[in-house]
Amino acid sequence: MELELRHLKTIRAIADAGSLTRAATALGLAQPALSAQLRRIERALGGALFERGRHGVRTTALGELVLERTRIVLPAVSELQREAARFARTRGEEGERLRLGGTHGPLLGALVDRLADAAPGTTVTTCASWSERELAEMLTEGRLDFALAGTCGSTPPPESPHLVWEEIAVDPVFVMLADGHRLARGREIGLAALADEEWACVPGDGCFADCFTAACTRAGFAPRRMYETDTASCVHLVQVGRAVGLCRATFPPTPGLAIRPLAGTPLMWRHLLGWHPAGQRPDTAATVLAQAREAHAGAAARSDSYARWLAQQRPAPEAAPRPAHATAPGTGSISRGQGVG
Template sequence: MDLELRHLKVVRAIAEAGSLTGAATRLGLAQPALSTQLKRIERLLGGPLFERGRSGVRPTPLGELVVARAAFLLPTVRDLQEEAVRLAQGRDAGTDRFRLGGTHGPLLGGLVDRLATVRPDAPVSTCTSWSEGEIAESVVRGRLDFALVGACGESPAPLADRLVWREVGVDPVFVMLANDHPQAAREEVALSELAGEAWTDVPGDGCFADCFAAACARAGFTPARVYETDTASCVHLVQVGRAVGLCRATFPTTPGMVTRPLAGAPLRWRHLLGWHEGAPAARRAAEVAAAARAAHRGAVAGSTTYRRWREAHPEFADGSPAAA
């Protein structure tokens, strides 16, 4: 048996986790299966790679050598694979296409519409996921050309060290209320006035949940319940009065509910466009960024509530709001 990359991944996972149990969980393996693999790798390399103790495992001198080489080789091979994919795509660089990835939000459809309008000869395809990291990884690997995702407040964009990111727009987070909710007639709602409510929003792998919890703590309460689910289910829970929802300020008008600003804009959402600077699609980045910003302006214009709020808060008009 020859040493393979998968063997190096196993050794690295064990070293990073500090235990076979943790590494097995990370790799999606049963611990006995991982132990068997490790024994085979150790026989192949001629000696034990880890010393086992009460607190877990630590590399032997041989293990330290293998871990150090794996730390160099695995990223190198990953970069090679990504470069190969982009090179292979280069043969199609003369024919424009737009492979877009996005999280569940109101801007992806607007971006598709604008690109299809200005470039009717260029195919446009889309892929959506609740995970910003998954979309970003697909761009890194060459499966997508552009990522249109969001980030909470000042949190960094996903894979910021490997992709180029540009800000499309910044919005406050609004609250969705049923038409007959006691606060629905208000122009603005204080977060503290919703202290007894159940909440709903879409999931994500950023820090939004933590930022929301912190905002509630500043307002003097802890959310009684938070339903994380898809957009349609969030809307339904709001319409039937089971919860109030969190949404971007550009969320479109929906029968049976209204959106209202949260007083003081305690939560903000940044819309970001990302791409890989070494990919053939990078030459179209300025065009796609302009279309994404136009989509954001269109979404703002389509919301009477948001337009009125922005008129009263001009610091958001240029896309560079002051920190909440």
């Protein structure tokens, strides 16, 4: 096996975490998979890099040598990637191109569609990932120009000290039920009424699963089995009555599904757009952000359940309608360079 940069990143992650368990969590891997990968790396390097103990791992002499090199190699390669991406963009060698990344959800496709009209001479390519951290890393390394990500409630984005994160919108989290479900005809559903259900949602590396469990605990129950899978599989599990799904309020109307708000709005989801300021002109960033907000507004307008929920939030009949991209109290744009997906 030839040593690759990702192997060096794995070694660094294990050393920083101090244990395979914590490193596996940080890397989004199962511990057995990380242990197997470490064994392959150690065979390639000719010896053990870590000593395992009850309280975690400790680097061997060989491990210290390798770690010393990673402290030089990894920053150097990352800076090379960033400089090359900025140079190519400045010189126009790649032509007019936007590389967009995004997590699951309808906004990525809607943004691509709007940019095709707003900038018809620009080639737009996309990259999808369930991991907000991976998208942030790709932005930092210059492999993406912009990324659509999200966080639970007011949770900050993945730590990336050089990135800009701007808020697109804040949505309530709704539930999707099979059309024939006993609660599908209600205008909103109390979380406690779903205590006996199994659940489905798409995966992520933020705190949403913990926040959902905490909301269930406040409602007086512990959630049963959770199926974490892709959007199409979640929809199927709901349509056949296997599970109740968790989704953003902008989830598009789908045959066989009823999308309903949760009473009291126990969970919120914040949509964010991220980019590296050194690699983007301010006018380009402003255009993409504006189009992302319009894409969200369009998705919200197509959802009858979301429109009803928004109408219920009006404090008085004469109040102006709340815009689809209005934010929850206490939220707003995130200042640049704070390292706060």
